[in-house]
Amino acid sequence: MTIWKEAGRLTIGASELEYRTIGPAPDQAATIVMLHEGLGSVGLWADFPDRLAAATGCGVFVYSRASYGASSPVTLPRPLDYMHIEALEVLPKVLEQMGFRRGLLVGHSDGASIAAIYAGGIQDHRIRGLSLIAPHFIVEDVSVSSIAAIKANYEGGELRAKLSRWHSDVDNAFYGWNGAWLDPKFREWDISEYLTYIRVPVQVVQGADDQYGTVRQIEVAEAECYCPVDVAMISNAAHSPHREEPEATLKAVSDFANRILQGHGEGLLGRAA
Numbered sequence: 524m525t526i527w528k529e530a531g532r533l534t535i536g537a538s539e540l541e542y543r544t545i546g547p548a549p550d551q552a553a554t555i556v557m558l559h560e561g562l563g564s565v566g567l568w569a570d571f572p573d574r575l576a577a578a579t580g581c582g583v584f585v586y587s588r589a590s591y592g593a594s595s596p597v598t599l600p601r602p603l604d605y606m607h608i609e610a611l612e613v614l615p616k617v618l619e620q621m622g623f624r625r626g627l628l629v630g631h632s633d634g635a636s637i638a639a640i641y642a643g644g645i646q647d648h649r650i651r652g653l654s655l656i657a658p659h660f661i662v663e664d665v666s667v668s669s670i671a672a673i674k675a676n677y678e679g680g681e682l683r684a685k686l687s688r689w690h691s692d693v694d695n696a697f698y699g700w701n702g703a704w705l706d707p708k709f710r711e712w713d714i715s716e717y718l719t720y721i722r723v724p725v726q727v728v729q730g731a732d733d734q735y736g737t738v739r740q741i742e743v744a745e746a747e748c749y750c751p752v753d754v755a756m757i758s759n760a761a762h763s764p765h766r767e768e769p770e771a772t773l774k775a776v777s778d779f780a781n782r783i784l785q786g787h788g789e790g791l792l793g794r795a796a
Contacts, residue, residue: 530565533586535616538595541565542586542621546576553651553789554582554626555780556618558634560657560763561700564592564689571765571773575629578777581784584621588613596695601703603712606633610640618647625649625789627780631656632735632762633700636714639725643717652724652783654776657733657762660715660743662704669734670704677701718747726753726779728772730760753779 530543543565546552557572559565564587576583588609590597602608614637628650630638635658642653659666676682677697690696703709725748727741745752755775757764764772 532594533617533620535589535613535620538589538597540586540589540595540617541593542584543572544582544584544621545573546582547580548582549622549624549626552581553579553784553787554584554621554623555579556621556623556626556628557583557585558614558628558630558637559585559587559591560632560634561704562591562686562696563587563631563634564594564696566592566689569766571769574769574773575777575780578773579780579784581626581780581789584623586617590692590696590699591690593691596692597699599695599699599702600706601699603703603706603709605699605703606637606714607640607644610637611644614641615645618649623649625651625787627652627654627783629654629656629776629780630658631765632659636660639721640714640717642723643714643720646720646722650723651787651789652726652779653721654726654728654779655744656728656765656772656776657730657736658727658740658744659736660718660740660747661713662710663736663739665737666735667705667710670701674701674705715743715747718744719749721748721750724751724753724779724783726755726776728755728757728764728775730757730762730764730767732759732761735762755779 533540572583572585587594628638635655687693760767
């Protein structure tokens with residue numbers, strides 16, 4: 524079996540996107556494609572992708588969207604439909620270049636929203652399921668207030684220094700995300716219509732103490748999705764359960780992935796030829 528462990532860059536339009544791969548190549552096993560949060564990157568996933576590959580037998584592909592990590596910066600301000608652009612224009616090209624054949628999307632926060640838009644908007648038969656960690660389908664008051672608070676921490680606290688370890692242009696990464704979410708017009712952002720068109724199983728993983736979203740996000744998914752929706756509520760976790768309670772989150776995501784993939788003869792108990 525070809526073992527897929529490398530780091531490199533993809534050219535998508537005018538952007539260079541960093542990526543990292545772990546485990547079997549796409550022609551050898553199903554692939555889990557991971558989509559990071561609004562301030563995330565390849566590096567900020569830490570060893571969670573490696574552990575997910577080990578727990579599922581899948582290849583794992585992780586990349587930093589433009590503006591994040593070591594990827595190219597973007598022009599600010601970001602358009603308010605930036606997640607739609609990432610889902611419907613950029614992600615299809617990423618999947619094509621990395622040789623995606625079949626597997627799951629695992630997204631966190633913004634990345635979870637992007638995964639949901641893609642699955643509902645593209646109808647890609649290669650996608651077997653979605654694991655959405657702390658997703659946003661609508662904008663809540665708690666989201667806006669927490670994002671306003673994080674701006675104060677970034678400009679007057681230690682957050683900028685911490686994030687600069689993970690982003691080559693930290694201001695581009697931060698203000699591209701923060702500025703869009705705090706734009707008054709962003710309060711109208713709502714992707715629940717895409718949930719109606721998702722035709723694969725969905726998992727929502729939510730920290731019980733998430734400071735950026737409430738159970739309203741889960742209620743929206745359960746109301747709008749015709750497909751099954753599994754909910755994993757992670758105790759003692761906030762908006763990043765894969766960092767705050769990694770064991771419980773890894774078990775939830777890997778159990779879901781294995782169950783879905785094994786139904787297709789893939790994953791730890793078997794792989795499609």
